[in-house]
Amino acid sequence: MSEHEVEHQLSYGFLALILAGLIVLTGVTVGVSYIDWGFLNVPIALFVASSKATLVLLFFMHIKYEGLVIKVSFISTMFFLAIMISFTFWDVAFR
Amino acid sequence: MTTEHQSFYETPAPAGLTGIKAWLLTHDHKRLGLMYLWAVFFWLILALFLGLALRTELMSIGETIMSAEVYNATFTLHGVIMIFLFVIPAIPAIFGNFFLPIQIGADDVFFPRLNLFSWYLFMIGGFFAVIALFAGDGFPDTGWTFYVPFSVSTESNVSLTVTAAFILGMSSMLTGLNFVTTVHRMRVKGMGWMQIPLFTWSLYATAWVQILATPVVSITFVLIILERFLNIGLFDPDKGGDPLLYQHLFWMYSHPAVYIMILPGMGVISEIIPVFSRKAIFGYKGIVVSSMAIAIAGSLVWAHHMYTSGMSDVSVFVFSLLTFLVAIPTAVKVFSWISTMYKGSILMTPPLLLSLVFIYLFTVGGLTGLVLGAAGPDIHVHDTQFVVSHFHFTMFGGTGFAFFAALHFWWPKMFGIMYNFKRAYIGIILATIGFIFHYIPMFILGMQGMPRRYYDYLPQFETGNFLAGFGGYLVVAGVMMMFINLFLSFREKVEAAADPWGGTTLEWSIPSPPPVHNFIDEPVVKDYPYDFSEVIMRSKKEK
Amino acid sequence: MDKPVDKTGIKIGMWIFLYSEIILFGGLFVLYAVYFHMHPESFVEGGLKLDRIFGAINTLVLLVSSFTVAASITAIQRSKKMHAIWFLLFSIGCGCVFLIIKYFEWGAKFAKDLYPNSDTLLDGEPGLNVFFGLYYxxxxxxxxxxxxxxxxxxxxxxxxxxxxVTAERYAMLENSGLYWHLVDLIWIFVFPLFYLVL
Structure with a gap:
């Protein structure tokens, strides 16, 4: 291929910073689980999990530095997963 | 073109392999395509005769040639083989492997060794299906859908069979992975997305469905096996589960899977029609967009198989509405093919005749699909012979005939020999007439209320079943005639030119059969893949 | 065969494989979502029976191992072979720790008669049976x-x-790393869904 790809290097320090962020978020989600937020319990837990997943994806998995193909196809996969779950609820939620 | 270049038959890849090893360890996408071809031929012919046995059994009331238990196992076996070992792999694995790299000017697929691995998975999957047939308590009698709770409770060999399907799904998924990467990374310099031939485009769309939908059925099959061994109860209402969720998961794959089956067939037809009309395909971009649209919309409609299952009325409404959306891109393709032929200079050949039959049969299949997609009429004909006839019109009349068309279209390229046209025409016509005789009565039987998968029936259905059985014999005779004609071409050895039809895509610019690295000179990409001006000039000069 | 190695292509292939893994687990998440909708109380009850401290420790173990795998790639890019080896050994060690903790967790549940087809689950709430069925x-x-x-x-x-595997050619390490991160990624969702929905 014509374009010469530059490999992206992340320093140990930066990766450690991400790890620290992930550990803090884990602490938050465990801590928050001791408090009853009513119907918000699940959304809060999922929101924190998604933030953690985003950090792993962007930096540990280097998706931030990948080309458009991987970014778009990853988002499409997530979209398909969302459809699998949500469209099943056309049935389950209205029985 | 000089003939001093050796074809891929003479040059093993990787170099140095000899004899049978040159095939069994090859990385060459062309050899792998042919290896798939022979395996698929075997399964197709086997399943064809199983289907014939089923219809023979139904030709008269009561037991004719087999018992009810054998009948149940036979229709399951017919379905499993046809779906997982013929219709899904046939066009992508054979013609996709052989021609996708050539059409984009590459010398192989991106992961050649993975490609070999996929072939082995395919063979192992088939082998497991054979073991399931003879080991233990016999082949499953569940139908190819393996619905719970029966698939969990039946004594027959369900676990082994779904393992086979799991492995075959993996093979199909890895082929898709290979194709997507190949199309993204290996196009020859100068080939943009809008210069990709339509067959490759359809395979690209198919590959994404293979990648994203297949794992759903894999996990569903894993769950069946877990239920059978551990009895967890995830689909058992007594234990808190919901059997309908099995159907949701199953169709989440198996409905997109019907587009895995038909999209490559549509790609084949999109290649053949312009070549024999000597005219650029009408609406190239429309066909590309509709391929992707079918792939996407087709993933949103799975629950239209479940209208009578007891799911909510809201979902019946939503999925029925969405189902109608799929008809739009499909119709775009049919209109494009017909418009391509309009005012073209038509050259009748066996592949074109097969394509015309495809358009006709597939349109009938598609339109009856709308009858089933509409919730009201579906409740009347659900699980009747009408459904059987509908999906055979699309799967056999559609994909099956597209497979025959692809065989007749690319046979001279793959083997460097031409077959006899006259015998081919007779075979095609016989198969088509037989097809109509075979499946039209089933539409009527279904409307009158004869259920599918039944071993016996009421006396008023006897005429229709007899006619259908009679048509079945004609179909098989016609198909066998086509195949025998193709095999005879090996004996007759009529050499085929590099471009016997006057095609414009890259596979026609190289010798038949192709050399091991496909291209001798750097391939030249046309601005528009279906530009026939040169072909027409050439034929004028010859006159 | 003097073509340069197309690293981007190899990565695309690996990512596509990861998508299929995501959807594989996705099928189970569909089941989770529906059964949670059907039996919310039982799922809370089931979640309380799991040990969230064990779960949290396992989460940390996987996160740290993900970090060391990412660091091993940086090490290889900088041609620091020994660093890479130690990082990888540590990651594999973390994997072992994860499995050992999991083993004790499952063992504790088995001791409490909570496993597929156990009497407690068969006689108890159907929702609880589904919760533990999905959990296992x-x-x-x-x-x-x-x-x-x-x-x-x-x-x-x-x-x-x-x-x-060197600074010039490390696709195998990179792809194994991606796979390992995916395992971590799935756990990031499994942990709150089972241990923290209270």
Whole structure:
């Protein structure tokens, strides 16, 4: 291929910073689980999990530095997963 | 073109392999395509005769040639083989492997060794299906859908069979992975997305469905096996589960899977029609967009198989509405093919005749699909012979005939020999007439209320079943005639030119059969893949 | 065969494979979502029976191992072979710790008569049976992926030691790393869904 790809290097320090962020978020989600937020319990837990997943994806998995193909196809996969779950609820939620 | 270049038959890849090893360890996408071809031929012919046995059994009331238990196992076996070992792999694995790299000017697929691995998975999957047939308590009698709770409770060999399907799904998924990467990374310099031939485009769309939908059925099959061994109860209402969720998961794959089956067939037809009309395909971009649209919309409609299952009325409404959306891109393709032929200079050949039959049969299949997609009429004909006839019109009349068309279209390229046209025409016509005789009565039987998968029936259905059985014999005779004609071409050895039809895509610019690295000179990409001006000039000069 | 190695292409292939893994677990998440909708109380009850401290420790173990795998790639890019080897060994060790903790967790549940077809689950709330059915299926499948990931990391480690994986060519290490991160990613969702929905 014509374009010469530059490999992206992340320093140990930066990766450690991400790890620290992930550990803090884990602490938050465990801590928050001791408090009853009513119907918000699940959304809060999922929101924190998604933030953690985003950090792993962007930096540990280097998706931030990948080309458009991987970014778009990853988002499409997530979209398909969302459809699998949500469209099943056309049935389950209205029985 | 000089003939001093050796074809891929003479040059093993990787170099140095000899004899049978040159095939069994090859990385060459062309050899792998042919290896798939022979395996698929075997399964197709086997399943064809199983289907014939089923219809023979139904030709008269009561037991004719087999018992009810054998009948149940036979229709399951017919379905499993046809779906997982013929219709899904046939066009992508054979013609996709052989021609996708050539059409984009590459010398192989991106992961050649993975490609070999996929072939082995395919063979192992088939082998497991054979073991399931003879080991233990016999082949499953569940139908190819393996619905719970029966698939969990039946004594027959369900676990082994779904393992086979799991492995075959993996093979199909890895082929898709290979194709997507190949199309993204290996196009020859100068080939943009809008210069990709339509067959490759359809395979690209198919590959994404293979990648994203297949794992759903894999996990569903894993769950069946877990239920059978551990009895967890995830689909058992007594234990808190919901059997309908099995159907949701199953169709989440198996409905997109019907587009895995038909999209490559549509790609084949999109290649053949312009070549024999000597005219650029009408609406190239429309066909590309509709391929992707079918792939996407087709993933949103799975629950239209479940209208009578007891799911909510809201979902019946939503999925029925969405189902109608799929008809739009499909119709775009049919209109494009017909418009391509309009005012073209038509050259009748066996592949074109097969394509015309495809358009006709597939349109009938598609339109009856709308009858089933509409919730009201579906409740009347659900699980009747009408459904059987509908999906055979699309799967056999559609994909099956597209497979025959692809065989007749690319046979001279793959083997460097031409077959006899006259015998081919007779075979095609016989198969088509037989097809109509075979499946039209089933539409009527279904409307009158004869259920599918039944071993016996009421006396008023006897005429229709007899006619259908009679048509079945004609179909098989016609198909066998086509195949025998193709095999005879090996004996007759009529050499085929590099471009016997006057095609414009890259596979026609190289010798038949192709050399091991496909291209001798750097391939030249046309601005528009279906530009026939040169072909027409050439034929004028010859006159 | 003097074509340069197309690293981007190899990565695209690996990512596509990861998509299929995501959807594989996705099927189970569909089941989770529906059964949670059907039996919300039982799921809370089930969640309380799991030990969230064990779960949290396992989460940390996987996160740290993900970090060391990412760091091993940086090390290889900088041609620091010894760093890479130690990072990989540590990651594989983390995988072992994860599995050992999991083993004790499952063992504790078995001791409490909470396993598929146990009397407690058969006689109790149907929702609780489904909760534990899903718990064992998902964590079991996840555990299997941990083992596969460890094997992949081990292969990469051997290749690093043999100088087959270098700063010029490290696709195998990178892809094993991606796989390992995916295992972590799935656990990031499994953990709150089972241990923290209270």
């Amino acid at each position: 299926t998902i964590t079991g499948l996840h555990g299997l992926h941990v083992i596969i990931g460890m094997v992949l990391l081990l292969i990469s480690l051997i290749l690093v030691i043999k100088n087959k």
